[in-house]
Amino acid sequence: xxxxxxxxxxxxxxxxxxxxxxxxxxxxxxxxxxxxxxxxxxxxxxxxxxxxxxxxxxxxxxxxxxxxxxxxxxxxxxxxxxxxxxxxxxxxxxxxxxxxxxxxxxxxxxxxxxxxxxxxxxxxxxxxxxxxxxxxxxxxxxxxxxxxxxxxxxxxxxxxxxxxxxxxxxxxxxxxxxxxxxxxxxxxxxxxxxxxxxxxxxxxxxxxxxxxxxxxxxxxxxxxxxxxxxxxx
Amino acid sequence: xxxxxxxxxxxxxxxxxxxxxxxxxxxxxxxxxxxxxxxxxxxxxxxxxxxxxxxxxxxxxxxxxxxxxxxxxxxxxxxxxxxxxxxxxxxxxxxxxxxxxxxxxxxxxxxxxxxxxxxxxxx
Ligand SMILES: Nc1nc2c(ncn2[C@@H]2O[C@H](COP(=O)(O)OP(=O)(O)OP(=O)(O)O)[C@@H](O)[C@H]2O)c(=O)[nH]1
Ligand SMILES: [Mg+2]
Numbered sequence: 539x540x541x542x543x544x545x546x547x548x549x550x551x552x553x554x555x556x557x558x559x560x561x562x563x564x565x566x567x568x569x570x571x572x573x574x575x576x577x578x579x580x581x582x583x584x585x586x587x588x589x590x591x592x593x594x595x596x597x598x599x600x601x602x603x604x605x606x607x608x609x610x611x612x613x614x615x616x617x618x619x620x621x622x623x624x625x626x627x628x629x630x631x632x633x634x635x636x637x638x639x640x641x642x643x644x645x646x647x648x649x650x651x652x653x654x655x656x657x658x659x660x661x662x663x664x665x666x667x668x669x670x671x672x673x674x675x676x677x678x679x680x681x682x683x684x685x686x687x688x689x690x691x692x693x694x695x696x697x698x699x700x701x702x703x704x705x706x707x708x709x710x711x712x713x714x715x716x717x718x719x720x721x722x723x724x725x726x727x728x729x730x731x732x733x734x735x736x737x738x739x740x741x742x743x744x745x746x747x748x749x750x751x752x753x754x755x756x757x758x759x760x761x762x763x764x765x766x767x768x769x770x771x
Numbered sequence: 772x773x774x775x776x777x778x779x780x781x782x783x784x785x786x787x788x789x790x791x792x793x794x795x796x797x798x799x800x801x802x803x804x805x806x807x808x809x810x811x812x813x814x815x816x817x818x819x820x821x822x823x824x825x826x827x828x829x830x831x832x833x834x835x836x837x838x839x840x841x842x843x844x845x846x847x848x849x850x851x852x853x854x855x856x857x858x859x860x861x862x863x864x865x866x867x868x869x870x871x872x873x874x875x876x877x878x879x880x881x882x883x884x885x886x887x888x889x890x891x892x893x894x
Contacts, residue, residue, distance in 0.1 A: 712800045
């Protein structure tokens with residue numbers, strides 16, 4: 539329970555055995571009474587065992603489906619078990635669970651709340667093509683959603699029942715689709731989106747999924763995914 | 772002139788079909804992007820078939836048109852190989868799913884048998 543709402547924390551994880559125990563422990567410590575579901579997406583390390591030992595429920599996918607695939611499983615679990623709120627948190631420890639009550643508060647007047655970097659708090663910095671991609675995405679998606687969005691690819695999000703219901707039936711598995719396309723889709727269907735400034739921390743362990751060399755490709759793909767999301771219905 | 776019209780219209784028709792399939796979410800992004808890229812190359816060529824004549828000469832091919840045909844066949848072969856590769860990956864995945872399913876069923880049967888045993892010894 540967070541503010542009287544049945545809350546599920548969904549953590550998509552791929553080979554995060556170095557940090558998952560701390561993340562689950564911190565969430566359970568900071569937010570007593572919430573349930574934690576770790577979706578292990580075909581990890582080759584002991585992520586699932588470590589997460590279960592730390593007190594999370596674990597759903598183990600037989601092979602890698604990507605963050606979007608893992609999240610749809612999470613939202614289906616939330617819908618089938620009748621949760622009021624579902625919150626996505628990264629397994630690398632970059633998201634601070636102390637912001638969760640703030641996100642849940644805002645769900646009173648909104649349907650999807652995003653914990654965003656670059657919105658005043660913290661000092662997380664990105665440069666080069668990756669930064670241009672983020673600027674482009676923010677500008678376009680802010681217009682589509684009719685609200686200021688500075689961190690559209692954030693994996694820190696809270697959804698209410700109506701959005702859980704929608705995501706349980708439709709959630710893209712494609713790269714960037716899980717963030718960019720879901721935002722366009724959600725906004726187009728009249729749901730209210732809001733962002734909350736959050737400070738992001740350095741990942742606790744493991745390797746980040748993006749290298750600087752991939753930044754340019756990232757920009758191209760971001761553009762393609764955005765265009766596609768905008769022409770789709 | 773007539774030929775240009777036929778090839779050009781075919782190209783545009785294909786483009787429209789692919790964009791519409793993408794819009795309706797019937798095509799996954801990765802395949803859609805591939806076909807869009809192909810059409811962006813093919814449509815100018817269908818309107819101006821002589822576009823590649825210079826390149827053809829450089830490579831010792833008699834005319835730009837035969838070069839396009841040759842490249843087209845090579846490309847289609849590559850697409851076939853790619854699709855075979857995707858199907859192999861899918862087969863491997865369904866195999867894993869079937870195994871998971873059988874293991875789950877074995878587990879459930881074992882649990883049920885254990886429970887029935889308990890009930891019968893109790894009664
Ligand atoms: N289910 C699933 N989760 C994944 C996959 N790849 C990454 N993740 C998880 O997604 C979250 C975010 O991944 P990161 O690699 O930290 O991506 P990021 O936060 O955008 O990038 P960094 O700034 O480099 O940390 C983490 O919890 C990962 O464990 C995947 O293929 N499947
Ligand atoms: Mg991260």
